[in-house]
Amino acid sequence: MAERPTMKDVARAAGVSLMTVSRVVAGEAGVAPQTAARVEEAIRTLGYQRNDIARNLRRKAQDSRTIGLVVDDLANPFFSALARSVEDEAYRRGFLVLVGSTNDDPRRERDVVSAFCARQVDGLVLVPTGGNRAFFRAQMARGVKVVCVDRPAAGLPVDCVAVDNRAGAGTAVRHLLVHGHRRIAYLGDRQEIWTQRERFAGYEEALAAAGLAVDTALVRHGLRGHQEAAAAIGELMASSAPPTALFSGNDLVTLGAVEAGASRRFALVGFDDFLLADKLNPPVSVVSQDPAALGRTAAQLLFGRIDGDDAAPRSVVLETRFVDRGSGGKVGEMAEAAKVVEVAGTGKVAEVAELAGTGEAGE
């Protein structure tokens, strides 16, 4: 409850001037050892700790050594892994991290980013919503560095780290085509989200390359969260002309599919790997990306910018990896859940799981 002691208090206690205390606290040279000892003694007695807010206000190098991290949803395992790696990079450099979730709501994004900038963050790692961008330009003009991750921000000339979603989706869909599927459903999140558009485009292109048209009855956009996804998949399964295979546009949709039991009736390939995907029955094949690598790369890029790199904006494309765990099975093979379980029981599951295990080296 006591007022926090200031340098002034320390200076008085040690019988020196403010500036001397400042020098001792900052660890600058040029203070007599004896004096420094007296100051340190006073600091200990009073329990003094420097006020870094006041410090940053005054310092010549106007940097707050703080960055902002803005993600869609911190509770989503994909983003939390990303967040952790950003935080690690920041910690290594002595930076602090302000964090905020947008819920993919442009208004909340604006609120959060605005508050961060008012706190003088040196930069932002941003998973942008689909919203308005003019506002970011203003912040950047004021010197706030921005790096996008997972998705680019339309019309913002900034660095961006993402995977080749289109190619990854293409690989997944071709995998299903190779296994003989012709009725392949697509289920994804909002089309406002760039990754979803790209993945859907990859789906379309792969179908087109195989001479197939997109059957809109097999396409669902805008699924937020696994519950909505599970419901949509339920409908699809109950329809008179169900698909034989499913490509899901993100981890939550894949989870919804698994919850709805889709993987026991259809072939299933999902975008994004997830914990225990290889332990399910059947194990789920996925297009895997490495969220920690995304975060790390974005943070490194951002710190480069903060350190003065003012080259033209860069786009870094990380690899996706197709992890075949067997759920892309041939047409007919998936017709009955019982049959799949039987296959799993014969040991095929173990074999596939092992394959996936080697593929997943590192984390």
Next chain:
Amino acid sequence: MAERPTMKDVARAAGVSLMTVSRVVAGEAGVAPQTAARVEEAIRTLGYQRNDIARNLRRKAQDSRTIGLVVDDLANPFFSALARSVEDEAYRRGFLVLVGSTNDDPRRERDVVSAFCARQVDGLVLVPTGGNRAFFRAQMARGVKVVCVDRPAAGLPVDCVAVDNRAGAGTAVRHLLVHGHRRIAYLGDRQEIWTQRERFAGYEEALAAAGLAVDTALVRHGLRGHQEAAAAIGELMASSAPPTALFSGNDLVTLGAVEAGASRRFALVGFDDFLLADKLNPPVSVVSQDPAALGRTAAQLLFGRIDGDDAAPRSVVLETRFVDRGSGGKVGEMAEAAKVVEVAGTGKVAEVAELAGTGEAGE
């Protein structure tokens, strides 16, 4: 790159004094509409945004409207769910959140907390490591409010929100005992972590109440992460006198157990629920706690303290819920993986999953 404009610039542009600009920006009454309009015009032209750091330095109410959130590992789904709910509470109140992971390393905890306090956070939501505490007392003396979550901090007189780990563990172990198990292994994380000590104590007490002694050959502490857990479980499975059942001390150990295939050979009950636990083969029974509720409660408590509540420290104990998904099966029933799979194939899995589904209402 341009210098950020300040109030002074706005004042000059609008032909008014600093104070008038301050009033307009703060939305205070008592400025003539005409003047306010001129100021707002200047603000828009210059792209001015208030510097909240300077503002907080000067304001009478010395609050930074920022809290710190310190968790073990932000990438862990349990903590990321907790973090998200803390952030939501903060957002609702217009507070920002600084976030940091400790890796359960007291040194990093100290670094992070110290840096947060130097930034004048108003309070901390803390998942404490087992480390030294003297240092927190100093911060609290300076007015930083602290609320512990998930675990109390030994010797720190602060609010704490956690579940009754001991009782939850007892329920789990009794469940196994009821199913006839007598050789029940315990695998957990470091004993330095309070939750692990409590859960192990619950395990011991439940065994003792059944007249059983703890067999140290069936106990492993200190497992960090799922890989270590999987390895330890592998050893246990290969031993000459394996257990018939396993109680795991946290989610990562449970994951390790699943990865090692333990749930196909032993009965298994884990502490902490996890995504897809009900879709595994067999589905895994767990002692479930609600990380979002923990975070929300902790944040509410913290904001109460910040708002001036100075009652004696409170301890809030939230409920655990035992979710029976069938993996506590009777002795002998789990002897062979093949048999389990067969059972699953007959549809029993679906039945159990449905049961679990109802139990998991609300996220």
Next chain:
DNA sequence: TGGCTGATTGTGAACGTTCACAGCGCACCG
């Protein structure tokens, strides 16, 4: 002895904002 050097310490202003208070003009009222 005088002045120069280097080490140590102190002084005043400044960072961008808000607080406390004072000043101005105008209308209103007795």
Next chain:
DNA sequence: CGGTGCGCTGTGAACGTTCACAATCAGCCA
């Protein structure tokens, strides 16, 4: 018509720190 009060605006100081520079002192060499 003078006082009072109110609405609006400005002034100077302050928050806790660092910057730029000045001051002091001892030692040392010529």
